[in-house]
Amino acid sequence: MLPLSRRSPRYRIDLPATAVPLLGGDMAxxxxxxxxxxxxCLDTAAWFPLGTRLSVALIxxxxxxxxxxxxDVIREATPPxxxxxxxxxxxxxxxxxxxxxxxRRSGNVPERTGKRLRxxxxxxxxxxxxxxxxxxxSGWDVLFATDDDSIQEAIQHIELDAxxxxxxxxxxxxxxxxxxxxxxxxxxxxxxxxxxxxxxxxVHRFVDRDAGLDALLDAVSADIPIAP
Numbered sequence: 001m002l003p004l005s006r007r008s009p010r011y012r013i014d015l016p017a018t019a020v021p022l023l024g025g026d027m028a029x030x031x032x033x034x035x036x037x038x039x040x041c042l043d044t045a046a047w048f049p050l051g052t053r054l055s056v057a058l059i060x061x062x063x064x065x066x067x068x069x070x071x072d073v074i075r076e077a078t079p080p081x082x083x084x085x086x087x088x089x090x091x092x093x094x095x096x097x098x099x100x101x102x103x104r105r106s107g108n109v110p111e112r113t114g115k116r117l118r119x120x121x122x123x124x125x126x127x128x129x130x131x132x133x134x135x136x137x138s139g140w141d142v143l144f145a146t147d148d149d150s151i152q153e154a155i156q157h158i159e160l161d162a163x164x165x166x167x168x169x170x171x172x173x174x175x176x177x178x179x180x181x182x183x184x185x186x187x188x189x190x191x192x193x194x195x196x197x198x199x200x201x202x203v204h205r206f207v208d209r210d211a212g213l214d215a216l217l218d219a220v221s222a223d224i225p226i227a228p
Contacts, residue, residue: 008036011102016136017042017058019084022070026150027128029135029142031116032058033083035099037091039071042084045118045141047157048073054086060094062101067094079159082118082141116141117220120154120188122177123166131166131193134213140220151177155184162189162220169196169206178202191219 015032019042030044040056048054052073059066069092075085088095119140121128128144135142143158145151154160163181167174169192178190179202193207193216205219 008038009103010034010036010041011099011106013098013102013105015058015061017056018132018136019044019046019048019054019056019086021048022053022055026144026146028144029132029138029140030084031139031141035095035102037096037099039074039085039087040069041075042077042086043082043116043141044077044084045082045158045160046084046143047077047153048084050074050076056086058098060098060101063094063097065094065097067092067098069095117161118158119143119220120145120151120158120160120163121166122146122151122163127166134216137213138217151180155181160185160188162191164191164193164216164220166193168194169198175200175202189220191216193219 012034013032017030017032018027019030020027028044028046030042030046033041033043050073053070054073055068055070057066057068069088071086071088073084074087075083077084117140119142121135121142122145125146128146143154145154163185165174165177171194174192181188181190182202190202190204191207192203194209197206207215207219
């Protein structure tokens with residue numbers, strides 16, 4: 001697998017982005033670390049094998065243009081850096097404009113400080129799509145899972161800070177999911193975002209679906225003792 005070309009200058013730029021495997025798989029919400037004419041590096045907790053072909057979508061902040069590019073994974077995101085390298089295939093002119101904008105801003109981009117939380121979101125496809133804007137603006141590394149296989153793949157490769165179940169309180173899938181997370185990821189915050197209220201030993205906090213981003217941020221980051 002070819003490395004990302006060092007002949008193409010890289011420019012730091014911090015933008016929310018989504019990455020989806022073209023041949024099937026769950027979406028990951030991530031952030032750009034840098035961009036070049038040939039590719040990009042993404043900060044993400046998602047693990048995509050070398051050679052995975054991804055669709056990466058983001059917004060150029062200078063023009064407001066939505067950009068969707070296709071590329072191959074040439075560097076896997078692994079601890080401790082969790083940086084994903086993507087070599088683009090025939091990037092469109094909009095990508096060149098984004099890189100040029102990043103080049104102009106590169107001298108004024110501050111270094112990021114602090115840890116970005118790694119959060120697994122579990123739910124049905126329609127619930128995830130409805131909440132996409134919420135998670136893109138959260139500032140977290142977010143992975144989405146819609147079935148047991150994708151949940152297992154996530155927890156095998158990643159140490160999570162939290163799991164958010166986009167399920168209603170009465171959903172029968174909720175207890176086994178949270179019980180499995182308590183066993184496999186005992187230090188992760190377990191949150192439910194949906195309809196209904198309850199108190200449950202498997203869940204650290206319930207968040208109403210209409211409560212907005214601040215309530216979800218507080219649920220994940222508040223100083224709540226994590227009991228196994």
